[in-house]
Amino acid sequence: MSKSLSERMIDPKSPDRRPRRAAYALPTFFTAGNIFLGYISVIQSFQGAMMASASGMGAEPHFELAAKCIGIAVFLDGLDGRIARMTNTTSDFGREMDSLADVISFGIAPGRARFCLGRSISRPL
Secondary structure, three states, X not given: OOOXXXXXXXXXXXXXXXXXXXXXXXXXXXXXXXXXXXXXXXXXXXXXXXXXXXXOOOOHHHHHHHHHHHHHHHHHHHHHHHHHHHOOOOOHHHHHHHHHHHHHHHHHHHHHHHHHHHHHHOOOO
């Protein structure tokens, strides 16, 4: 008899069938990964812009990595909310942290990447 994921996350000793404390960390790790990937994307955009302004060569891999990090962040953003609902571990802190991750990964990181890439492409000859 196998238990579902939500049944395994419930503390059997809890009278009100609350999730285990460790279950709250699982969606938080996905959100933290989302923030980390947004941060890496911003850093790679800056490095690409510096490479493009210094020599004009070798900046493309930095911008490619920045774009890949944003793409993986989309995947992690979809998973963190789904896992929180499956394990019944939604919280106000989790919602606020997810909003912060969205601002970093889908606001600041793509904006910085577009700005740096545009500056490196449209520089005067």
